[in-house]
Amino acid sequence: MIRPVLAVVLNTYREVVRNKILYAILFYTVLLVLTGHFFADVSLNQERRIIFDIGVGLISLFSVALCIFAGTSVIYKEIEKKTIFLIVPRSISRGQFLLGKWGGLFLAMTVVVTAMFLILLVQVKMLKIPLDVALFKGVLLVYFEVALLIALALFLSSFTSPAITAMLTIGFFVIGRLLPDLKQILFTKYQADGFRTVAEELLNVFPHFYLYVPNGHDFNGHTLSLTTDFVTWSYVGWAFLYTILMCSLILIVAAGVFRRRDLA
Amino acid sequence: MTEPLPLEIQKVHKKFKTGFLNLRNSVAVEDLSLSLRSNEIVGLLGPNGAGKTTTLKMVTGLIFPTAGRIRLFGEPVDRRVARARMGFLPENPYFYDYLTAEEFLHMTCGLADMPLAGRSERVARMLRKLDIWHARALPMRKFSKGMLQRAGLAAALIHDPDLVILDEPLSGLDPIGRRDFREIILELKKNGKTVLFSSHILPDVEDLCDRVAIIVKGRLREEGSLSTLLEQGTRNTDIEIACPEGRQDQLAREFPELDRGATLSGFRLGVPTDVNLQEILRRLVKLEFEILSVRPHRISLEDLFVTTAEVKSAEGKSADEKSAVETVADGKPDDGVKEDVP
Numbered sequence: 001m002i003r004p005v006l007a008v009v010l011n012t013y014r015e016v017v018r019n020k021i022l023y024a025i026l027f028y029t030v031l032l033v034l035t036g037h038f039f040a041d042v043s044l045n046q047e048r049r050i051i052f053d054i055g056v057g058l059i060s061l062f063s064v065a066l067c068i069f070a071g072t073s074v075i076y077k078e079i080e081k082k083t084i085f086l087i088v089p090r091s092i093s094r095g096q097f098l099l100g101k102w103g104g105l106f107l108a109m110t111v112v113v114t115a116m117f118l119i120l121l122v123q124v125k126m127l128k129i130p131l132d133v134a135l136f137k138g139v140l141l142v143y144f145e146v147a148l149l150i151a152l153a154l155f156l157s158s159f160t161s162p163a164i165t166a167m168l169t170i171g172f173f174v175i176g177r178l179l180p181d182l183k184q185i186l187f188t189k190y191q192a193d194g195f196r197t198v199a200e201e202l203l204n205v206f207p208h209f210y211l212y213v214p215n216g217h218d219f220n221g222h223t224l225s226l227t228t229d230f231v232t233w234s235y236v237g238w239a240f241l242y243t244i245l246m247c248s249l250i251l252i253v254a255a256g257v258f259r260r261r262d263l264a
Numbered sequence: 265m266t267e268p269l270p271l272e273i274q275k276v277h278k279k280f281k282t283g284f285l286n287l288r289n290s291v292a293v294e295d296l297s298l299s300l301r302s303n304e305i306v307g308l309l310g311p312n313g314a315g316k317t318t319t320l321k322m323v324t325g326l327i328f329p330t331a332g333r334i335r336l337f338g339e340p341v342d343r344r345v346a347r348a349r350m351g352f353l354p355e356n357p358y359f360y361d362y363l364t365a366e367e368f369l370h371m372t373c374g375l376a377d378m379p380l381a382g383r384s385e386r387v388a389r390m391l392r393k394l395d396i397w398h399a400r401a402l403p404m405r406k407f408s409k410g411m412l413q414r415a416g417l418a419a420a421l422i423h424d425p426d427l428v429i430l431d432e433p434l435s436g437l438d439p440i441g442r443r444d445f446r447e448i449i450l451e452l453k454k455n456g457k458t459v460l461f462s463s464h465i466l467p468d469v470e471d472l473c474d475r476v477a478i479i480v481k482g483r484l485r486e487e488g489s490l491s492t493l494l495e496q497g498t499r500n501t502d503i504e505i506a507c508p509e510g511r512q513d514q515l516a517r518e519f520p521e522l523d524r525g526a527t528l529s530g531f532r533l534g535v536p537t538d539v540n541l542q543e544i545l546r547r548l549v550k551l552e553f554e555i556l557s558v559r560p561h562r563i564s565l566e567d568l569f570v571t572t573a574e575v576k577s578a579e580g581k582s583a584d585e586k587s588a589v590e591t592v593a594d595g596k597p598d599d600g601v602k603e604d605v606p
Contacts, residue, residue: 007374011360018362082358086419089324090375091348262327264280 004092005100012104016070017111025069029062029116033123048129055120056138060212063113063146064173071105071153072165075258084263095255102154102251109146113139134230141236144243145212149173151247152207155254159261176209207246211239268338270349270427270458271300271323276332278318278482292318293482296332300427300458305449307469308462310479311573316462317355319479320431323460324352336427348377351425355432355462357416361405365396365415368404369422376423390418395444409436417445421452428452430461434468446472470565478572485572493568500536500561503544506554507531518551519544530556 036054043050075098078084087097117139124131152172157165175182182203190196231239278293293315300306310316321327323334325341339346359368369387378386391397394414399407404415413436420428433449434442442465449472452459463469469476470490478486486493500523507515507530515524515531522544523534535541541558548555 001377003377003379004375007371010374011363011371014367015360015362082354083360085324085326085352085354086357086359086372086416087375088326089347089350089352090372091344091377092375093344260328262280264321264327 001096004090005096005103008087008092008097008100009103009107012074012101013107013111015074016105016108019070025062025066026112026115029058030119033058033116033119036123047127051120051124051127051129052132052135052138055123056135056142059113059116059120059139060142060145062116063109063142064149066112067105067109067146067149067153068166068169068173070108071150072157072169073162074101074105075154075157076162076165079263088263093255094258094261095251098154098158098251098255098258102150102247105150105154106147109150110143113142113146137231137233137236141212141231141239144239145209148207148209148212148243148246148250151250151254155250155257158254158258172206173209175203176207177213179203179206179208179210207250208242211242267302268335269299270302270337271298271460272333272335272338273298273319273323274333274335276319276322276329276334278315278322278327279330291482293322293329293479296479296482296484298477298484298487300460302426302458303453303456304474305453305459305461305472307473307476308460308479309466309469309476309569310462314479314573315482316479317431318482320352320429320460320462324350324429348423349426351420351423351428353413353416353420353428353430353433356409356436357412357419359404359407359412359415361403364401364403365391365407365418366400368415369418372419372422378423386422390422393448394418410438410441413437413441413445417448421448426457428457428459428461430459432463433461434463434465442468466564466566466569476565478569480573486568490565494565500534501541502557502559502561503533503535503548504529504556504559505531505533505548506556511553514551515553518547 033055036051036058039050039054041047078087088094092100120135121131124135149169153165153169156168156172160168183200186196186199186203190199274297276293276296277291280290280292282288282290296315296319298306308316308319318327322329323336323341325347328342334341336346337349341347363371366387369390370383373383373386388397391400394417396407396411396414396418399411404412407415413433417430417433420430430449433445437445446468449459449461461472473490475487475489476493477484504527512524512531515533519533521539523536525532525534533544535544545555545558
């Protein structure tokens with residue numbers, strides 16, 4: 001039962017890593033990390049903060065861009081190019097197919113994120129900046145963010161076109177990142193009435209992407225930084241559990257939507 | 265306990281939603297029933313837009329019937345276990361162009377839930393069997409149409425399925441390719457497999473199939489063994505006789521009801537099916553004509569196909585005119601379909 005899923009995982013991974021655009025974006029990332037190097041040079045005694053924050057921030061930014069680029073079109077391409085005709089008639093369910101697609105994209109993104117992180121570590125080493133465990137926590141959160149974003153993109157692409165999927169994915173992502181601020185606005189602008197309750201509940205439905213932001217806010221609204229007061233391992237563990245739960249939920253709903261779709 | 269049939273299609277309908285706000289229904293398949301027995305080759309025929317590809321897509325679980333039931337080996341088609349025993353070659357198969365043929369076949373082994381052990385041998389055997397071993401390491405974007413068709417068939421057969429469904433398998437192949445495919449299809453039958461395939465190449469269908477089903481405008485119009493269908497269509501019998509000069513007038517007098525004409529070696533009499541052939545032969549012998557040959561004219565599959573398609577198409581048109589229902593091709597990828605407004 002696992003073999004068909006693994007076949008889709010491997011194929012999706014190959015599709016993403018053999019796509020030259022990915023390499024171009026990776027190259028671009030390298031350039032931007034080097035730009036961080038430049039800023040570190042011109043800053044006064046702030047190299048560590050600049051390199052850590054810009055480095056992990058850029059990894060997060062480019063990972064999100066790559067996820068949206070690859071994740072929003074991956075199902076559409078299978079249907080449009082009719083390659084799905086070679087998969088669905090076999091002994092694989094549509095849910096397993098989606099799981100395989102998620103696994104393949106996540107594997108490819110893991111490789112990309114790891115590659116970018118290694119480049120960052122080299123840069124840290126070159127600048128003789130002492131390593132900090134916060135850096136690893138920050139990158140772990142990027143992996144979780146990527147996993148959730150891929151699941152979201154796959155869910156949306158199971159019933160819409162790539163353009164709409166991309167717009168909705170970006171919309172969900174932005175709202176997900178700004179959730180604490182949006183809730184704050186609700187608290188300050190509206191009384192505790194029915195509207196505020198409904199709006200709050202609605203906001204809770206959006207994936208909590210703000211959890212993965214290394215230089216944003218934690219659960220309690222504290223400002224965090226990789227070089228000052230970063231999150232605990234327990235926070236990382238809870239974020240991991242949240243990611244697993246949300247990815248599962250989203251993929252189950254996506255499988256339900258995709259199960260009865262005509263692939264004509 | 266009897267083994268369930270490889271394929272049962274029962275009263276299947278398929279409508280597609282089309283038009284602005286999906287308010288129009290395009291009828292692609294109507295009340296279609298067809299069963300395949302074990303170890304037979306069945307040809308699915310029909311003009312363009314008849315509903316063949318739609319039918320095959322429903323059978324393979326790519327699309328779902330609006331009504332009716334499809335079972336593979338007694339299981340509903342949307343169950344994995346049902347599809348595990350089926351191999352499918354789509355029309356003009358599309359491939360991942362970044363994969364080599366070898367990688368692609370390894371992937372299909374995985375999709376078929378085959379264990380890792382033995383996969384490489386199976387892949388190599390199929391590549392050799394389909395004569396694409398030499399191109400195993402080439403990306404498939406560099407394959408010719410015939411090579412792609414071969415790779416598609418290799419993928420369909422890689423897990424040794426009991427039911428093989430082929431959508432236009434012979435299109436785009438050169439004569440050698442067609443011969444190879446025909447041999448493989450016959451070999452499948454020899455090995456106890458069941459094959460359903462659609463084709464426009466009627467001589468191949470005639471050579472290969474035990475039964476044919478002809479679909480026109482989404483409905484099954486003819487179905488049966490080739491010998492029965494073609495027997496029903498026997499037209500007339502030609503009797504060729506040696507006819508010396510001066511005896512042609514005698515023939516005209518004796519057999520005014522028969523079609524007559526000269527041939528290279530004598531004279532031909534055409535005996536329709538409603539005239540007693542034995543009686544004509546007896547009279548010819550009595551009149552001392554030398555009989556050179558007696559040749560019954562059977563309808564060919566092509567004749568049967570064209571007649572069925574034309575007659576039913578004309579019937580369909582008049583029915584459409586009566587009900588003032590507009591007939592429009594809906595732009596779905598493969599099938600032209602009838603449209604009605606709900």
